[in-house]
Amino acid sequence: MDRDDEAAFAEFVTREWSRLVRVGYLLTGDVGRAEDLVQQALVKVHRHWSRVHRDGAPYAYTRAAIANESTSWWRRRRVAEDLGDVPAHADRSTRDAYAGVDNRDELIRALHTLPPRMRAVVVLRYYDELSEAETAQALGMSVGSVKSQTSRGLDRLRSVISESAAPSSSLQTNGA
Structure with missing residues (x-):
């Protein structure tokens, strides 16, 4: 060179x-x-x-x-790596200075539950804002695979995040 x-x-x-x-x-x-x-x-x-x-x-x-x-x-x-438990938040609707950090941490933990290829598709599509065609080209896969991996990845992320939110709702007491 x-x-x-x-x-x-x-x-x-x-x-x-x-x-x-x-x-x-x-x-x-x-x-x-x-x-x-x-x-x-x-x-x-x-x-x-x-x-x-x-x-x-x-x-x-x-x-x-x-x-x-x-x-x-x-x-x-x-x-498989254990990234630790996602901390339960008693009240997710509270807006404070740390809510954005907590949400970002929760999203990153959820992201790491995805298989590597699916995670790569989601990261390139939504962090790097690539189109489906650009993502397919970058990862050497078909556009159809990118679409299905994106769909399944987002469904899994929603599921993981909703599961981690579920315990927080059980912290409410009947007498409150």
Whole structure:
């Protein structure tokens, strides 16, 4: 790789690092693992940088590499992780300064109950705001698969979130 390509790659990594790590975090649920995932993907991107850069879509290529690397990691591991219990909130309707953080935490925990490929589809569709066609291209699947994975993923997320909300309603007492 020549100096111009090296400089362009370094500038790309500097500019997009935070954004790529956020995608990695949404896929893995762990900042350290997300950073490792991004680094592994960037090693692969670096090998093909002159072509990737010339094609004009380095972020999309790198994002796809992160999603694929995440799926490969989960396939290798095949071990379920316990992310801990989602804390029950006595009153979810209360609006306070911490409600947004609690909701975001609950959503991230729910997101990590999805299988890796389904999670990748949901993250790319709703976090990175890709179209169905763009998501299909990034993950190397058909648009129909993206649609079905999205639908099933959103149904599962709704189910997990409603299940975690159910215990909070049982905290109300009859005499209150």
